[in-house]
Amino acid sequence: MKIAIIGTGYVGLVTGTCFAETGNHVVCVDNNPEKLSKLQNKEITIYEPGLEVLFQRNIQQKRLEFTGDLKSAVQSSEFIFLCLPTPQGEDGSADLKYILGVADDLGKIFETAGGDAQQKIIINKSTVPVGTSKLVFEAIKKHNVKNFDVVSNPEFLREGFAVEDFMKPDRIVIGTKTRYAAERMKALYEPFVRQGNPIIEMDTASAEVTKYAANAYLAMRITYMNELANFCTKVGADVDLIRKGMGSDSRIGKRFLFPGIGYGGSCFPKDVNALIKTSIDFGSEIRLLTVVDQVNKKQKEVLVNKILKYYDNNIKGKHFAVWGLAFKPNTDDMREAPSVVIIKKLLSQGASVTAYDPAANETAKFDLGTTITYADNEYGALENADALLVLTEWNEFRNPDFGIIKAKLKQPIIFDGRNIFDPAKMRELKFTYFGIGRKPVLPTEGSKK
Numbered sequence: 001m002k003i004a005i006i007g008t009g010y011v012g013l014v015t016g017t018c019f020a021e022t023g024n025h026v027v028c029v030d031n032n033p034e035k036l037s038k039l040q041n042k043e044i045t046i047y048e049p050g051l052e053v054l055f056q057r058n059i060q061q062k063r064l065e066f067t068g069d070l071k072s073a074v075q076s077s078e079f080i081f082l083c084l085p086t087p088q089g090e091d092g093s094a095d096l097k098y099i100l101g102v103a104d105d106l107g108k109i110f111e112t113a114g115g116d117a118q119q120k121i122i123i124n125k126s127t128v129p130v131g132t133s134k135l136v137f138e139a140i141k142k143h144n145v146k147n148f149d150v151v152s153n154p155e156f157l158r159e160g161f162a163v164e165d166f167m168k169p170d171r172i173v174i175g176t177k178t179r180y181a182a183e184r185m186k187a188l189y190e191p192f193v194r195q196g197n198p199i200i201e202m203d204t205a206s207a208e209v210t211k212y213a214a215n216a217y218l219a220m221r222i223t224y225m226n227e228l229a230n231f232c233t234k235v236g237a238d239v240d241l242i243r244k245g246m247g248s249d250s251r252i253g254k255r256f257l258f259p260g261i262g263y264g265g266s267c268f269p270k271d272v273n274a275l276i277k278t279s280i281d282f283g284s285e286i287r288l289l290t291v292v293d294q295v296n297k298k299q300k301e302v303l304v305n306k307i308l309k310y311y312d313n314n315i316k317g318k319h320f321a322v323w324g325l326a327f328k329p330n331t332d333d334m335r336e337a338p339s340v341v342i343i344k345k346l347l348s349q350g351a352s353v354t355a356y357d358p359a360a361n362e363t364a365k366f367d368l369g370t371t372i373t374y375a376d377n378e379y380g381a382l383e384n385a386d387a388l389l390v391l392t393e394w395n396e397f398r399n400p401d402f403g404i405i406k407a408k409l410k411q412p413i414i415f416d417g418r419n420i421f422d423p424a425k426m427r428e429l430k431f432t433y434f435g436i437g438r439k440p441v442l443p444t445e446g447s448k449k
């Protein structure tokens, strides 16, 4: 099958590469010249486990190519996937200018070719508010184009597990009005659901809402745990034990119950806001989500507040080591990362920071530039630091050499924003330790401020 991917970012590159891996011919389009030139030179543009091998193999086998020429890509393809940004606009809604701009371009391309789109299927993979498929349809149709379908096929991949999620999805959602488009989409996805996971057909509006509903629910679960963690801190309970006690209930389940320093990333914050905005616009505000968003913003301050309290509100001249910058492990994505909020707050109070992230040292420079220094490894970040802050739960941070940490830090103090260390072990090793929603391990005799 012939596929065009319009927008070759996280979703576009993974989608294009995985479709090529199942034998399709895929041409990926992007209008960012720097990104395009890297991709055309076989240089991968994102960090995503397992992607590079597939990327190289499919380029080699000439099933995956990259271009800036939208027209030729569209003309040679049956399936046209829109994997374009839908950033948050000023009022919280999703900004549709990229999607509708490309829809208009498609209309013009089909119009110039005589107006018959020859049963091409335009698929919206971006996360978009309810009603967008109709807008895309109208934007193309107004160029007197006939014989095309617009399908909503939201993407549920997780950064860090994107290839795995794409190759073995829990489900595929296909929103369409026509039997023809549904059958063609099913044929395209058939290799990915051989184990029996469902392809769920629905109308386009329901498909569009499904994506927001899933993301907002997950954001709400995390936020509930964050609020619970703050409550535990006050009452002397341990949220980690509560998490285990709750998660063992099969009605609740174990995943997405880890408290921390607030959710970030390119999806949850903007998707929660977009759903709030749409719900208000339609006169049916989902109030739970309004609170979720407010609580999440506050949660990004929780660790800094613990730090300020420990240092009696004076961190001027203190130097902090930061482990982890990306919004979550296994990605170099810094969009809405809590680390940025936390580090900026520390700097504004006169402290300095040296950070290390296994993948995001470079991408973090976009937000943090030279305001901090970057180390080549986790232990390098500890030199002359007054305390260690854990901001992303990378696996490689979970079992470090605590002897080295203790030797390098000026004082053995850890502020663990992701609860990756065991408080009992911290006590045994004589660290002063603060987690989220757990009893702190307070300074021992030997560790003074």
Ligand SMILES: NC(=O)c1ccc[n+]([C@@H]2O[C@H](COP(=O)([O-])OP(=O)(O)OC[C@H]3O[C@@H](n4cnc5c(N)ncnc54)[C@H](O)[C@@H]3O)[C@@H](O)[C@H]2O)c1
Binding pocket: 006, 007, 008, 009, 010, 011, 012, 029, 030, 031, 032, 035, 083, 084, 085, 086, 098, 101, 102, 125, 126, 127, 128, 155, 156, 157, 158, 159, 266, 267
């Ligand atoms: N990143 C995720 O984990 C994820 C998961 C599921 C859904 N989504 C959704 O998928 C969509 C894309 O997200 P992303 O993270 O891949 O975004 P991204 O910013 O990484 O990628 C978008 C790409 O589109 C390109 N682009 C913009 N305008 C273009 C145009 N006119 N022609 C060609 N290319 C153009 C950009 O240069 C960029 O490379 C968003 O709606 C997002 O909410 C993202």
